[in-house]
Amino acid sequence: MRPFRFAAFTVVRAWQGFWRNAMMSLAATATVVLMLVLLSGLFIVLGGLDSGLRFIESKVGVTARLIDDLPQAELDVLLADIRALPGVRKVEYVSPEVALERLREAYREQGLTLDLGGAQITLYASVEVALTDPNFAGSVVEALTGRPEVELITTRQVDYEKLLGIIGAIRTVGIAALVLVGLTVLFMIVNMIRIAVYSRSGEIEIMRLVGASDSFIRWPFILEGILCGFIGAVVTIILVAIVWEPIQPIMVRVFQMPTAVSSQFLAVLSAVVLGVGLGVGAIGSWISVRANLSSAT
Amino acid sequence: MTGILQRPYVARPAAAEPVISMVDVGMTYPNGKVALVDVNVSIPAGDFVFLVGPSGAGKSTFIRLLIREQLATSGRVVVAGRDLATMRRGQVPGLRRRIGIVFQDFRLLPAKTVFENVAFALEVTGATSAEIRERVPRLLSLVGLHEHDEHLPAQLSGGEQQRTAIARALVHDPAMLIADEPTGNLDPVTSWDLIQLLIQINAMGTTVLMATHNQEIVNAMRRRVLALEHGTLVRDESSAAYEREY
Numbered sequence: 164m165r166p167f168r169f170a171a172f173t174v175v176r177a178w179q180g181f182w183r184n185a186m187m188s189l190a191a192t193a194t195v196v197l198m199l200v201l202l203s204g205l206f207i208v209l210g211g212l213d214s215g216l217r218f219i220e221s222k223v224g225v226t227a228r229l230i231d232d233l234p235q236a237e238l239d240v241l242l243a244d245i246r247a248l249p250g251v252r253k254v255e256y257v258s259p260e261v262a263l264e265r266l267r268e269a270y271r272e273q274g275l276t277l278d279l280g281g282a283q284i285t286l287y288a289s290v291e292v293a294l295t296d297p298n299f300a301g302s303v304v305e306a307l308t309g310r311p312e313v314e315l316i317t318t319r320q321v322d323y324e325k326l327l328g329i330i331g332a333i334r335t336v337g338i339a340a341l342v343l344v345g346l347t348v349l350f351m352i353v354n355m356i357r358i359a360v361y362s363r364s365g366e367i368e369i370m371r372l373v374g375a376s377d378s379f380i381r382w383p384f385i386l387e388g389i390l391c392g393f394i395g396a397v398v399t400i401i402l403v404a405i406v407w408e409p410i411q412p413i414m415v416r417v418f419q420m421p422t423a424v425s426s427q428f429l430a431v432l433s434a435v436v437l438g439v440g441l442g443v444g445a446i447g448s449w450i451s452v453r454a455n456l457s458s459a460t
Numbered sequence: 461m462t463g464i465l466q467r468p469y470v471a472r473p474a475a476a477e478p479v480i481s482m483v484d485v486g487m488t489y490p491n492g493k494v495a496l497v498d499v500n501v502s503i504p505a506g507d508f509v510f511l512v513g514p515s516g517a518g519k520s521t522f523i524r525l526l527i528r529e530q531l532a533t534s535g536r537v538v539v540a541g542r543d544l545a546t547m548r549r550g551q552v553p554g555l556r557r558r559i560g561i562v563f564q565d566f567r568l569l570p571a572k573t574v575f576e577n578v579a580f581a582l583e584v585t586g587a588t589s590a591e592i593r594e595r596v597p598r599l600l601s602l603v604g605l606h607e608h609d610e611h612l613p614a615q616l617s618g619g620e621q622q623r624t625a626i627a628r629a630l631v632h633d634p635a636m637l638i639a640d641e642p643t644g645n646l647d648p649v650t651s652w653d654l655i656q657l658l659i660q661i662n663a664m665g666t667t668v669l670m671a672t673h674n675q676e677i678v679n680a681m682r683r684r685v686l687a688l689e690h691g692t693l694v695r696d697e698s699s700a701a702y703e704r705e706y
Contacts, residue, residue, distance in 0.1 A: 165586050168587070169586060365567065366569060368567070369567060369581070371556070373584065373629075373631065375553060375584035376550070377553075379584050379585070379586070
């Protein structure tokens with residue numbers, strides 16, 4: 164077999180075949196686009212939520228508000244005890260002065276100025292405990308509960324667990340929807356190729372009789388399915404690229420957290436979309452060709 | 461490539477190697493219908509053989525076995541030196557390039573011109589454009605259609621369509637040409653024109669096996685006749701006539 168002749172023949176025949184049954188081909192391509200848009204949406208939402216999760220993870224720690232005027236010696240003991248707890252990455256004492264400066268900084272970041280009308284305020288001193296893993300929050304809280312130096316304990320573990328639950332639910336529903344749409348796409352491509360095989364049954368019979376090899380007979384149909392997946396993937400990538408920038412602030416607004424994902428993510432997503440499109444097209448057409456051309460002897 | 465187009469006219473050797481050999485061949489379809497029973501045939505290279513018999517006698521099955529569209533359920537079929545039962549699937553296209561076949565209904569592609577119909581058989585077997593440009597016009601000249609190469613099948617007479625089909629069957633320079641009722645859709649004059657062409661092809665060294673109901677042609681030609689009835693080979697005679705009304 165001459166590879167170039169075979170490749171040229173296969174590509175030309177696949178292209179002709181795609182447009183010969185244009186309505187069916189375009190319908191199958193539209194379902195590929197639908198599936199890949201769904202896949203992209205799921206990837207973007209989950210990617211954004213993962214990004215938000217990492218942000219929360221970094222913030223999940225335990226903050227212990229201290230009683231007023233805690234003697235230095237007792238503070239040192241407390242800090243040493245906390246440092247000895249498992250899962251503690253960093254312990255930081257935040258004095259009332261530092262707390263006030265942070266408050267002023269928070270105002271400044273929003274373009275405001277903290278105006279106390281000349282009054283002197285004293286904020287609570289606290290100890291901020293950073294964790295190696297958010298799952299240690301419970302044991303740290305337990306260790307601090309009841310200690311006389313500690314007045315109030317706060318943590319963002321609940322937010323973290325809530326977000327984990329949301330991500331899990333979205334992933335489950337999304338994957339289930341993807342599987343359903345994926346099966347629909349396979350069905351469409353299988354039918355598209357089946358119709359193509361029937362509409363060209365005369366040609367196929369002649370090809371067999373004049374000694375065309377199985378590759379010459381089958382590959383144009385398989386490539387036709389791959390072409391369907393490829394066109395669907397390209398359309399999807401264009402759609403995603405168009406909506407990529409506008410959806411970033413929407414994501415932040417909806418999920419109330421910095422969900423922005425890197426532009427490298429878009430490249431990875433495009434590769435995944437292309438791979439899935441080509442894969443579904445190839446699998447669908449392969450199934451159809453095997454079922455409808457298997458009687459060739 | 462030495463092919464039919466290059467070969468000079470030569471007289472057929474008296475005892476050539478068989479191009480077709482059937483030994484005790486039987487064929488029973490999965491539904492139980494018996495199509496062939498213990499058929500023994502040997503056709504030497506360069507022979508011109510008529511295959512006759514009433515409808516349902518097994519002629520089509522006989523032909524399908526030769527092109528390996530079906531496998532015999534018993535016995536041995538050897539074509540061009542190859543045992544079809546032991547042939548791997550990947551070798552079947554090679555066998556079919558050694559056998560040209562034409563049918564009563566021509567089986568041309570209606571949207572392709574005469575040239576494209578013939579070229580298609582080369583194209584789908586990986587021939588280069590140069591090979592196609594070189595071979596197709598010569599084959600169309602051989603069958604007398606060189607001036608009709610741009611015509612679509614619908615613009616041709618029945619005889620011209622059958623000639624196109626013959627040109628297509630010859631593109632790979634087959635050792636054997638099988639013609640399944642080639643004159644079935646043609647008037648008597650056109651039928652004789654076509655027979656002349658088959659004789660010419662046979663004279664160039666290609667074995668011809670022609671299944672037919674045309675008594676006049678069989679009687680006039682006085683060639684070897686294989687007669688099938690109910691799947692059994694009831695007659696195998698050289699220089700024979702059409703003895704029964706099929």
